[in-house]
Amino acid sequence: MHHFPHNTGWIEVICGPMFSGKTEELIRRLVRAQIAKLKVEIFKPRIDARYAKDEIVSHSRLTIPSQLVDSAWEIYEHAQDAQVIGVDEAQFLGPEIVDVVQKLADSGKRVICAGLDTDYRGIPFDPIPQLLAVAEYIDKTLAICVRCGNPAKHTQRVVASRDLVLVGAYDAYEPRCRNCFVPPEPLPDTPSQEQLPLTSSKG
Numbered sequence: 001m002h003h004f005p006h007n008t009g010w011i012e013v014i015c016g017p018m019f020s021g022k023t024e025e026l027i028r029r030l031v032r033a034q035i036a037k038l039k040v041e042i043f044k045p046r047i048d049a050r051y052a053k054d055e056i057v058s059h060s061r062l063t064i065p066s067q068l069v070d071s072a073w074e075i076y077e078h079a080q081d082a083q084v085i086g087v088d089e090a091q092f093l094g095p096e097i098v099d100v101v102q103k104l105a106d107s108g109k110r111v112i113c114a115g116l117d118t119d120y121r122g123i124p125f126d127p128i129p130q131l132l133a134v135a136e137y138i139d140k141t142l143a144i145c146v147r148c149g150n151p152a153k154h155t156q157r158v159v160a161s162r163d164l165v166l167v168g169a170y171d172a173y174e175p176r177c178r179n180c181f182v183p184p185e186p187l188p189d190t191p192s193q194e195q196l197p198l199t200s201s202k203g
């Protein structure tokens with residue numbers, strides 16, 4: 001991006017799989033804004049506790065101080081004085097993050113979000129698709145497939161777990177290209193409520 005708009009806010013989204021440099025790109029943009037003497041505030045959801053508590057840490061251990069938040073609206077409250085707002089791991093902030101970044105951009109702020117665009121099953125990771133739809137600028141970062149060296153858009157889980165998120169379990173993932181990605185086996189059929197033995201309950 002070579003030109004910044006003026007007299008308006010806007011939204012940038014950096015998305016892609018794990019190991020693709022999303023956080024490094026976010027930090028690069030935020031540091032450049034700090035050098036330009038802009039007031040910068042950086043947020044990340046409390047769920048991402050890997051490495052450090054109150055800073056954003058990229059895989060190459062680049063760090064920048066950040067505020068931990070439990071909800072998207074907390075960002076709105078704490079970003080009122082900022083000119084530039086960074087949000088890492090935006091996929092963990094729920095659908096509310098879309099309204100929050102829209103309001104912040106509408107009030108004249110530059111908002112930069114980074115997040116995973118698909119989960120370990122290869123399925124779009126809400127609310128990143130919705131953020132992409134409302135953003136002015138979108139960058140998709142790709143990793144390199146560990147199997148074949150192709151550009152990799154997938155985050156392959158290499159341990160058996162059905163949890164959508166394995167926080168901090170870094171060794172549990174590797175980047176894979178479309179050809180080398182192996183989606184997880186579908187879940188075995190689980191009995192529906194009707195098939196479960198009846199239990200007394202008051203309701």
Ligand SMILES: [Zn+2]
Pocket residue numbers: 145146147148149150176177178179180181
């Ligand atoms: Zn591959």
